[in-house]
Amino acid sequence: MTESMVNLAGVTKSYGPVAALAGVDLDVARGELLAVLGPSGCGKTTLLRCLAGFERVDSGVVTVAGQRLAGDRVHVPPHRRRVAVVPQDGALFPHLSVADNVGYGLDRAARRGGRVEEVLALVGLDGYGGRMPHQLSGGQQQRVAVARALAPRPPLVLLDEPFSALDAQLRAELRVDVRRALHADGATAVLVTHDQGEALSMADAVAVMHAGRIVQCGTPAEVYRNPADPWVAGFVGDAVLLPATVDADVAVTPLGRLPLRGPAAGGIATVLIRPEQLRLAPTGGSAATVVRQDFHGHDALTTLRLADGTVLTARTLDEGVALPAGAQVGVTVRGPVRAYAEPA
Secondary structure, three states: OEEEEEEEEEEEEEEOOOOEEEEEEEEEEHHOOOEEEOOOOHHHHHHHHHOOOOOOEEEEEEEEOOEEEEEEOOOOHHHHHOOOEEOOOOOOOOOHHHHHHHHOOOOOHHHHHHHHHHHHHHHHOOOOOOHHHHHHHHHHHHHHHHHHHHHOOOOOEEEEOOOOOHHHHHHHHHHHHHHHHHHHHOEEEEEEOOOHHHHHHHHOOEEEEEOOEEEEEEEEHHHHHOOOHHHHHOOOHHHOOEEEEEEOHHHHHOOOEEEEEOOOOOOEEEEOOOOEEEEOOOOEEEEEEEEEEEEEEOOOEEEEEOOOOOOOEEEOOOOOOOOOOOOOOEEOOOOOOOEEEEEE
16 A cells, blocks of 8 residues: 555635635655646645645645644644745745755755755756856756755655746656656655646646645546546546437447447436547548648647537647548547536
């Protein structure tokens, strides 16, 4: 059984009449990188601030490394929690060198023991200790911020959308390197983000938040392939949601009879199809008219309209053949689909 490093039980936090956290339960395993994913205003930043100690919880319990940090009249202040925070802008001390920034929270023995050089090497900045922050690029400054967080070996590292100010290519590179550094150091980390690609590509587990609650938690593959409800399906990746009637292990949809993934109650339902499951061909399948095609380099998104007016989007690999608006194609579905029973 995996050991839990972080546990939240029934955590609530309100600002006046607004419930930012409405009973959050969460476990983070030792050495795990968990991404808390959700839209703006869902409560993910408040959750991070409660973990860091910047906010007092209204109720519930927060435990890190076996120590109760909040709840039942307990509130351990931020400077005594040994929880490291990597903010969006890095927040380096401009008057200190890279090495001094990283070693700021270390005692003399740790600084002399080579810990600064060790964590700089982990984040790909070996030999950069003598530079000043203004001599670094934005991506390098964020690497220093991660190294500074790792240096004292805290029980928990919190990453608050640390790549949001960087360009797309640099974000992709930094995600890979930061993930590798965290795992190499055995760190337990919580990443707060609104970027689905970031969460799915970096994290060992993803907790999806909506309206102050965690509505699903699982591996990236589980959350993407088997979302808990249609809202999660539409938020985590692109989704085609179609009305259906469930008959045993088949969903009857505007695209025909489709096999189901997992059990589903009979009756009226909504089915989830990922755009990459849709296959287009000159003939066969359900007849559709191309509304438009958006080219993205490695693939293309094609918006289609079925004969009954249903609109859906297919993701296809770029094969050098553009489909003009008005073109007629056949649509088939590859693999099983997920069904969600309509509420009574």
